[in-house]
Amino acid sequence: MERTIDEFLANVREKNLFRSLTQVIPLGGGRIRIDEKEYTNFSSNDYLGLSGHPDIIKAVQNVAGPVFASSSSRLMTGTSLHMKLEKAVAIFKQKESALVFNSGYQANVGIISALFGKGDVVFSDKLNHASIVDGIRLSGAKLFRFRHNDTEHLEGLLNKERKNFRNALLVTETVFSMDGDIAPIPEMVGLKDEFDCLFMVDEAHATGIFGDHGSGVVELAGRSADVDIVMGTFSKALGGFGAYAAFSHKIRNFLINTCRSFIYSTALPASVIAADLESLCIIKNEPHRRKTLLSNAAYFRKSLQGKGFEVSGESQIIPIVVGENAEALALSEFLRDKGYWVTPVRPPTVPKGSARIRISLSYDHTKEILDNFLNVAGAVSPSVMGREHIGT
Numbered sequence: 598m599e600r601t602i603d604e605f606l607a608n609v610r611e612k613n614l615f616r617s618l619t620q621v622i623p624l625g626g627g628r629i630r631i632d633e634k635e636y637t638n639f640s641s642n643d644y645l646g647l648s649g650h651p652d653i654i655k656a657v658q659n660v661a662g663p664v665f666a667s668s669s670s671r672l673m674t675g676t677s678l679h680m681k682l683e684k685a686v687a688i689f690k691q692k693e694s695a696l697v698f699n700s701g702y703q704a705n706v707g708i709i710s711a712l713f714g715k716g717d718v719v720f721s722d723k724l725n726h727a728s729i730v731d732g733i734r735l736s737g738a739k740l741f742r743f744r745h746n747d748t749e750h751l752e753g754l755l756n757k758e759r760k761n762f763r764n765a766l767l768v769t770e771t772v773f774s775m776d777g778d779i780a781p782i783p784e785m786v787g788l789k790d791e792f793d794c795l796f797m798v799d800e801a802h803a804t805g806i807f808g809d810h811g812s813g814v815v816e817l818a819g820r821s822a823d824v825d826i827v828m829g830t831f832s833k834a835l836g837g838f839g840a841y842a843a844f845s846h847k848i849r850n851f852l853i854n855t856c857r858s859f860i861y862s863t864a865l866p867a868s869v870i871a872a873d874l875e876s877l878c879i880i881k882n883e884p885h886r887r888k889t890l891l892s893n894a895a896y897f898r899k900s901l902q903g904k905g906f907e908v909s910g911e912s913q914i915i916p917i918v919v920g921e922n923a924e925a926l927a928l929s930e931f932l933r934d935k936g937y938w939v940t941p942v943r944p945p946t947v948p949k950g951s952a953r954i955r956i957s958l959s960y961d962h963t964k965e966i967l968d969n970f971l972n973v974a975g976a977v978s979p980s981v982m983g984r985e986h987i988g989t
């Protein structure tokens with residue numbers, strides 16, 4: 598085993614794929630401190646700046662009773678404020694009911710593997726999150742991956758393969774975490790109906806940001822009734838922790854009885870649930886946060902493109918694709934040196950040859966912060982010196 602581990606580590610180091618952890622001190626306001634140096638944090642999913650919102654901090658303090666932990670699973674004695682949160686989520690998502698999960702990873706792995714099994718089939722976007730992929734693997738269902746956001750390719754696969762299986766799942770993220778682009782929900786609803794699939798979406802990066810009420814891309818598309826399972830997390834734009842899925846009463850009951858990541862895991866502490874509840878109130882009462890974020894993102898993307906960067910997406914997630922791993926590392930090091938914390942994203946998180954730096958904008962990143970960044974990045978932009986010279 599020792600040898601296997603050594604060989605693996607040498608191999609990832611050689612390919613510039615070695616990952617390591619960094620000690621970080623959060624400072625609030627979209628800033629962090631690392632090794633005595635302060636940075637603007639462009640790598641956080643705290644898109645609305647809610648993780649430091651005074652109302653959330655207060656909500657956590659208010660719930661502090663004689664105990665902190667929940668100390669058992671939901672089915673034992675672990676359900677306290679959770680059902681109140683589930684009612685609020687169901688209303689927010691315009692579904693009959695909802696269930697809270699300990700994390701988005703656990704939600705996806707548990708839901709998919711509880712509902713589907715051998716003899717079933719899953720049609721999944723090629724770029725779907727690892728937790729969706731792991732849920733499918735665990736389920737034992739047959740997996741077909743369609744090209745990213747490509748409904749023509751999806752329709753071809755459905756035509757050819759759907760009839761050979763019992764139950765079918767169509768699953769996609771709504772805002773894609775590494776590309777920042779958005780799935781064509783209305784077209785997918787058409788295909789789900791035509792080919793009799795259960796339709797599940799992951800709104801991890803859309804919740805709190807898209808739609809009039811900030812519920813997500815499904816709300817924006819006006820399709821809440823047509824999506825069978827809408828999952829998302831409290832840990833990103835909502836500034837809290839944990840995850841949810843919204844669906845029919847029937848699916849909720851089924852999962853409470855079958856979903857292993859729900860049944861066999863200790864419930865989230867009440868203080869976390871209180872934070873999540875408060876966060877839903879803030880989403881309702883402070884719509885200016887999501888509006889400002891999205892207009893700043895559009896401005897930032899356009900400005901980067903103007904400087905010759907290859908930028909894609911249509912959300913608060915802004916990838917700058919540079920290609921090779923070493924280039925992504927060099928660009929992120931250059932920016933860190935200038936006080937901007939951006940993480941390089943490399944395979945296997947993204948396809949080979951599309952290494953990038955991924956900028957996550959937050960409501961805390963003011964126009965002034967963005968303009969300063971644009972000036973700094975402009976000095977190494979492809980239009981100034983050609984990509985291959987980044988970092989030299």
Ligand SMILES: *Cc1c(COP(=O)(O)O)cnc(C)c1O
Binds near residue numbers: 702703728802
């Ligand atoms: C972050 C993320 C998850 C996992 O959520 P956690 O609560 O962090 O475990 C699931 N799906 C997508 C698309 C995500 O980005």
